[in-house]
Amino acid sequence: MADLNEYLHFRALAFKFRNDALSAPLLDQVCETGSLAIPSKQVCTTLAQPVVDRMESLLAVLSMSKRQFIEMAILEAMDQAEYVLETHNCTIDGVPV
Incomplete structure (x- = not known):
């Protein structure tokens, strides 16, 4: 039963952070190139x-x-x-x- 509980938590967290995981590499690239349109500071x-x-x-x-x-x-x-x-x-x- 513990495996089911862990798997449910895994799936819930994967769903929760799915958009972050997709957008993070793009945001990292934008930050590295300095072409970020929103105010930022290193x-x-x-x-x-x-x-x-x-x-x-x-x-x-x-x-x-x-x-x-x-x-x-x-x-x-x-x-x-x-x-x-x-x-x-x-x-x-x-x-x-």
Whole structure:
């Protein structure tokens, strides 16, 4: 029965992310060529080689681009940070975050 449950989750998630999987390579190419019509900005940093190796291994298994993975990770991290700031009633210049 566990196999059925896993398979149903697999199919549901495949359906959920189907459009992302089709559009991600196109968006990656547009970003690389600089012909993106929507406002964008490159975010760069230098990472330790073991971190890069681990990320590239995961991306190969997941069939994801670095851009897609990093964008999702940054959005998730910002959501978590904003939640923690709101939980502790933090403000920036008197404005709630």
